[in-house]
Amino acid sequence: MKLELISFKICPFVQRSVITLNYKEVPFETTYIDLSNPPSWFGEISPLGKVPVLRIDDNEVLFESAIICEYLDEVTPGSLQPNDPLRRAQNRAWAEFASAAIMDLSAMIHAPDADAFNGGQQRLKGKLNTLEEAFDSEGPYFNGEQVSLLDFSIAPLFNRIDLLGLSGPLAMAEDCPKVDDWAESLLQLDAVRYSTVTDFPEVLSTYIEKKSPYAFKAFSL
Numbered sequence: 001m002k003l004e005l006i007s008f009k010i011c012p013f014v015q016r017s018v019i020t021l022n023y024k025e026v027p028f029e030t031t032y033i034d035l036s037n038p039p040s041w042f043g044e045i046s047p048l049g050k051v052p053v054l055r056i057d058d059n060e061v062l063f064e065s066a067i068i069c070e071y072l073d074e075v076t077p078g079s080l081q082p083n084d085p086l087r088r089a090q091n092r093a094w095a096e097f098a099s100a101a102i103m104d105l106s107a108m109i110h111a112p113d114a115d116a117f118n119g120g121q122q123r124l125k126g127k128l129n130t131l132e133e134a135f136d137s138e139g140p141y142f143n144g145e146q147v148s149l150l151d152f153s154i155a156p157l158f159n160r161i162d163l164l165g166l167s168g169p170l171a172m173a174e175d176c177p178k179v180d181d182w183a184e185s186l187l188q189l190d191a192v193r194y195s196t197v198t199d200f201p202e203v204l205s206t207y208i209e210k211k212s213p214y215a216f217k218a219f220s221l
């Protein structure tokens with residue numbers, strides 16, 4: 001099976017697919033596009049004009065990060081989803097919640113002013129608190145010892161919180177010791193560590209400077 005992942009370097013949703021591919025040791029090619037000036041072929045294969053898109057054997061395409069990850073999981077050995085249907089469905093629901101939290105951070109990154117930045121930050125903090133309450137295993141991962149697609153769906157958020165100086169006991173994870181440990185365990189996994197371009201901190205910082213001078217200053221980049 002030939003797999004090509006259409007990517008944008010700083011996209012957290014693409015990163016979910018990369019983590020899954022890395023963890024499952026599935027070979028794939030990456031094609032980076034510039035979302036501010038996408039090539040014409042991209043409009044033909046991406047119904048929503050969004051990345052990630054996974055091209056399979058040159059002739060089939062799949063979009064939406066959660067769906068891509070589930071597909072990759074299902075066509076490769078070893079399941080990264082709980083066996084129990086209810087727990088599996090709950091994991092999917094929390095993965096949606098992770099997407100909403102990613103969008104809160106995105107609101108901060110693109111904030112035109114202090115109000116927008118602070119609003120995103122408050123919403124994100126609220127979601128981290130909710131996750132702290134929802135985390136009902138002994139860890140290190142959401143379901144316990146077995147890492148899952150849900151973990152992979154939130155790892156890109158933890159990656160950015162870490163890079164943007166929002167982690168640690170004095171920042172976003174103030175009252176969230178379980179989320180803090182969860183993030184630390186995930187960020188240590190090779191599949192996560194090697195899921196971005198090598199100069200990701202610089203690429204992210206340059207992107208933020210261009211999109212929001214306010215956020216660039218607020219993050220002390």
Ligand SMILES: N[C@@H](CCC(=O)N[C@@H](CS)C(=O)NCC(=O)O)C(=O)O
Binds near residue numbers: 048049065099
């Ligand atoms: N629900 C989508 C969200 C993907 C998404 O928002 N990707 C962003 C980049 S991080 C994008 O392609 N944005 C382009 C646009 O909205 O025009 C998924 O999980 O794949």
